[in-house]
Amino acid sequence: MTAPQPVKLFESTRVRSHWDAVQEKWYFSVVDVVQVLTDSTIPKRYWSDLRRKLEKESGQPYEEIVRLKMPAADGRLRETDAADVPTLLRLIQSIPSPKAEPFKRWLAKVGHERMQEMADPAQSLDRARENWQKLGRSDKWIQQRMTGQETRNKLTDYWKESGVEKSDEFALLTNIIHQEWTGLSVQAHKSLKSLKTQNLRDHMNEAELIFTALAKRAKDDLEKRTGQKVVTGSNFLPPGKSMSTQLAATPERKRNNSQKK
Numbered sequence: 001m002t003a004p005q006p007v008k009l010f011e012s013t014r015v016r017s018h019w020d021a022v023q024e025k026w027y028f029s030v031v032d033v034v035q036v037l038t039d040s041t042i043p044k045r046y047w048s049d050l051r052r053k054l055e056k057e058s059g060q061p062y063e064e065i066v067r068l069k070m071p072a073a074d075g076r077l078r079e080t081d082a083a084d085v086p087t088l089l090r091l092i093q094s095i096p097s098p099k100a101e102p103f104k105r106w107l108a109k110v111g112h113e114r115m116q117e118m119a120d121p122a123q124s125l126d127r128a129r130e131n132w133q134k135l136g137r138s139d140k141w142i143q144q145r146m147t148g149q150e151t152r153n154k155l156t157d158y159w160k161e162s163g164v165e166k167s168d169e170f171a172l173l174t175n176i177i178h179q180e181w182t183g184l185s186v187q188a189h190k191s192l193k194s195l196k197t198q199n200l201r202d203h204m205n206e207a208e209l210i211f212t213a214l215a216k217r218a219k220d221d222l223e224k225r226t227g228q229k230v231v232t233g234s235n236f237l238p239p240g241k242s243m244s245t246q247l248a249a250t251p252e253r254k255r256n257n258s259q260k261k
Helices: 030-038 043-058 085-092 100-119 122-134 139-161 167-182 186-192 206-211 216-226 251-260
Strands: 005-010 013-020 025-029 066-071 077-084
Touching (some): 013 030, 025 030, 025 066, 025 085, 030 043, 030 077, 030 085, 030 100, 077 167, 085 100, 139 167, 139 206
Antiparallel strands (some): 005 013, 013 025, 066 077
16 A cells, blocks of 8 residues: 555544555545544544444454554554545444534545546645645745645655655654754654644744755754744644644744834
8 A cells, every 4th residue: 555645624624544546545544534523532432432332233343444554643653443435434324423414525525536636636736725725824835835845755755766665764764854954853843833643844834844945054044143943833723722823923024013013
């Protein structure tokens, strides 16, 4: 199977997903789907109880469930229960939820969009841009995010060509580079921003996104000139989930605010 795909959004809720290029079908994190449908604070326990109940009723294990590596709360890739669309549809029937029908339509939409993207890969970039716009990101932020992703893709391609294959090796190399320019490990940076399973780059401000592609010296020089830190605790979490602000106050923004006054 190929590497895990970026998470999908259902009503602004992240659902971890995986596209199997060999079988040409989606797999989704069962725990994430359970959380979407039930709003449970402990979706793992809900799923564990439901699975035991279903297996007891059928008298056999749920063989359609597979174990796939997906980003865990600590940012590392860890195995979790995943299911394809037909299996999810059967599971949804066992979960009383007003979100069941909207979620089924969402699954159908995701499948349709994948078919379109296979015919025209550029559509995947358009949908990524559309998702970020829905989350309130500025056009400048989106451009920086997409540029950074392109740079990241080129780097990982180079690593693959150099014989790096395992996910933990990718994580180690990523952490070394990240710590060089930020002075923080990836996990420490996520903790600074009060993030758990969220993608770190999706919660970087414009300055942080820019400096992911630049050297540490450039970051240090800017901090000396402005007296402000590039790496901050700002994030895009909904209000109430974080003590940090939605965006860091960049020098440009401060100048704009002072001019308004």
